[in-house]
Amino acid sequence: MTTTDQNRVHHRTNRSPAGATNMSQALLDGVGGPIGMVCSTLPVVAFVTADAFFELPVAIGIAFAAAVALTVWRMRRGEQFMSAAGGLFGVAAAGASRPGRGRRAASS
Known part of the structure; x- marks a missing residue:
């Protein structure tokens, strides 16, 4: 696994609170x-x-x-x-x- 692949896996598995906020905002926007x-x-x-x-x-x-x-x-x-x-x-x-x-x- 290359360093770039490791960074991608790390990025996907470690969600930050800001990512959760963005996901909540996207959900709220999706329903109007x-x-x-x-x-x-x-x-x-x-x-x-x-x-x-x-x-x-x-x-x-x-x-x-x-x-x-x-x-x-x-x-x-x-x-x-x-x-x-x-x-x-x-x-x-x-x-x-x-x-x-x-x-x-x-x-x-």
Whole structure:
């Protein structure tokens, strides 16, 4: 193993705190920054709250409506479509996976 190879191995195995900060920042940037983190949790909060009061299909609809509203708002702010619509795709995928097989559908 050459000295250059040894330096590469050493660099990959010894992560510095600055490297961790850069990785955290890259992750935060990947989800749209702090606004993206908040926007990705709001449809989940809307779903959980609605599920406590309504039937499952209604709760899914409320979460989807929240995700659409947030996507439109983020697009108007000038964010790229994929960053803005990431939460919308997540809610759509979750809502489409076996609707009607929740705890309420099994009890009726």
